[in-house]
Amino acid sequence: MSNLQHDLNASFVPLPSYKRPFPSDTLAGQSRDAEKRQRRSKSPDLPKAISPPPGALETPKSPGTKSGNEIPAPQKTAETPVSFSRPTFLQLSPGGLRRADDHVGRAVQSPPDTGRRLPWSTGYAEVINAGKSRHNEDQACCEVVYVESRRSITGVSREPSHNQGFSFYYWGLFDGHAGGGAAEMASRLLHRHIREQLKDLVEILQDPLPPPLCLPSTPGTPGVSSPSQLVSPQSWSPQKEVTHDSLVVGAIENAFQLMDEQMARERRGHLVEGGCCALVVVYLLGKMYVANAGDSRAIIVRNGEIIPMSREFTPETERQRLQLLGFLKPELLGSEFTHLEFPRRVQPKELGQRMLYRDQNMTGWAYKKIELEDLRFPLVCGEGKKARVMATIGVTRGLGDHNLKVCSSTLPIKPFLSCFPEVRVYDLTQYEHCPDDVLVLGTDGLWDVTNDSEVAATVDRVLSTYEPNDPSRYTALAQALVLGARGIPRDRGWRLPNNKLGSGDDISVFVIPLGGPGSSYS
């Protein structure tokens, strides 16, 4: 990867293997995410308490608790900087934290069976990478978040029941790259941004009437009461139907953007390093909202059927968006890149010949005469897991990356990255779920070496060995999924049963039961 970054005139080359505890010749497949290693050595990690107090789960606040608008920055709790952190719900002791950070043993971590369970009996498991970065750059969060109406603070309401707020259930996986700061910050704060966005919607979402199109001036204005009064009485103008769902989707989208903006503000204090993919689930009023920005993945396995709940955003899947941006804003490409795609690097000696290309409008290929500009490095290059934007980054959506530059250049990459998730909505009330129906979230460490069908098979195999009412079955399933992707150390590498290489990446998995004990929460 350093070759690619330092010599833009060179052709695509396989990523160099990285110094790790195993001979590199057996681990090529475990060294694929070069951008995650970028600037690792100079990355100052966030200060963080090593071992959070047990039972640190966020509990619903009682209505009426005073709540401000501001989203706090990560706290500096320790005098001496501590180099890394794991999710608080793992309740790791200092010794446990050391084991979780061990690239050689790669012990699978889950919340302790003895402690408090995760909300909804959620299962969770994670494992650190095989040496590609010093610490596990995945982060996770699982919370119950109480949303208090912003308006109820004013004390003016005709419908008190609507002002009592509501809770949402929240799960988030954050896969960091180029440092762990962004993932850690997102895991601590994104759900708070979502809560802030939902505060204006507390009454509206609980009112069966269609959402008002227009609200008087600023939030919290006295005199604003039932949303039904806010519906514009004017029928002179056709108006689009806006659903309650789409307000939640809009709230999540804006929360992602505000989280990203906060990272931009705080990057200068070196509180945030690198960037992260974010895969987030919000359960609210009977519906699951699955928001994905990056290359993590969510699927529902329901009665053996697979329902995809996300898609990945990579240089390949977003090629046309990236090329269009480069075409419309050529200044973003500097003099180093071309927005055209070629099936391989063009060589100077091929000037005047005709090579296959695709521009931002094309899905097919055609021949074009090679001109001088075509010798520039392509904006989008490589295939599969080696696909890169500006020879640097392999995911095209996520949070952070505000400092990310093309190597040996001042060209920023952030303009090509989107912080906006795609949000899919799943209505839990439309189907009678059984305890074996689950929503599985995994970072790319899982999906790099397995697929939807294999995961569904593991769901079936593991859950069938537990009683339906055994709440530990979902953790067991998450552990099985992580173990199955990691493999076991054999033949100088981590190997799967079929002898292929296991995932050398950080691997994190949530298993959320859709019809098990959790359904009593709905």
Place this chain on the structure above:
Amino acid sequence: MSNLQHDLNASFVPLPSYKRPFPSDTLAGQSRDAEKRQRRSKSPDLPKAISPPPGALETPKSPGTKSGNEIPAPQKTAETPVSFSRPTFLQLSPGGLRRADDHVGRAVQSPPDTGRRLPWSTGYAEVINAGKSRHNEDQACCEVVYVESRRSITGVSREPSHNQGFSFYYWGLFDGHAGGGAAEMASRLLHRHIREQLKDLVEILQDPLPPPLCLPSTPGTPGVSSPSQLVSPQSWSPQKEVTHDSLVVGAIENAFQLMDEQMARERRGHLVEGGCCALVVVYLLGKMYVANAGDSRAIIVRNGEIIPMSREFTPETERQRLQLLGFLKPELLGSEFTHLEFPRRVQPKELGQRMLYRDQNMTGWAYKKIELEDLRFPLVCGEGKKARVMATIGVTRGLGDHNLKVCSSTLPIKPFLSCFPEVRVYDLTQYEHCPDDVLVLGTDGLWDVTNDSEVAATVDRVLSTYEPNDPSRYTALAQALVLGARGIPRDRGWRLPNNKLGSGDDISVFVIPLGGPGSSYS
């Protein structure tokens, strides 16, 4: 519609009814495509021979016939301009042409049963609109097109069999708006642009080896022979796999662009007026390539199953693309439009209040404080068939429209329109088709009043009343589909059996049998 165009400060209003042979109160639903009427009165129609000679189908040329690169402009064959034309394969006499142009009788037109059949026993039927434009602005084309290798002209070849060229089968539906010129020009020339693009690919597509990534200099260079020799022997650089299919897709995409560019060049001579949607099928070497730019639609009905072969491109389906362009290039919006979407028009008195909005990144809705800029007219407005870009046009892809401007403004709309089709590929060899399996192409006149399932039911109903080997069954099916969408004159309007209004638009339908007599051509 004139209200919308002339007063951008007004709110959305339903389209005014248009003067037509029936009282307007019964025909509101038949007056939906205002942009198709725009500037109709000043639209000079293309000169065109009224009645082409029977049997004017293009027949395969023998290999070796000299062929140039140029695409001719529509011929001026008549001294006295003739105001409109219908597809040559209809073989209309002057009297037949008058009947085809009669808005009152709205007789369904098909190729004569006595004449030469359309290639592949294709069925075709059309009917003129109920008065919304003076002439039928739909056009159609059905041809067998021979492609001669550009290289074979040089006479240098080691593989003569590869240089014999090939034929492709071609069907095109062109739904014009704001004048019939663009649709007519496209119906005469688009397949020739496709042929030109395919000329470079004759040997490559017939060679089982992967396409060469790079070709020496210009087409027709002596010394270029088997494509296999052209494959870069250098394995130093990873290269993307490019399929034969994707070359055909690229050829079609480029042909659309070149057709659009030709229209731009020739608009000044008033040879081309308005714009058109284009839905095109190319059958080549065992595969159907269905290319769509606009709001026509193609579906396959196979053993009762519906396989969508296109999607529609409208202000609603392309909202985010349009908004992104307006955001990145605000100069395209002038001072009249905002790229933000609101559920209804913002009123000046609402300044400072908070209204629901969506920007280019959002699929959900959120509230924003209304500022002065938000009072501008939204780039994308309206819903369903009334959705418009810049209050003017209801389709966002197609050919032509180079002169289209926002009314009472010099703001061009063309920058927001894309001439690029989406191309879907269907491999005919992967399934044993029976005579009842068909590909149905229809302009929006058909789909406005019916849906995929109803069309599939009509396919089943009509074809079952004919012998499987009766080649007239596909024309009968096309006629039934057109009749079913047009309805019959009753209660001061064209009515469907359920008493709803039929389509007052031009309606054109191709029915292409996938496993009937046509399969012998493959």
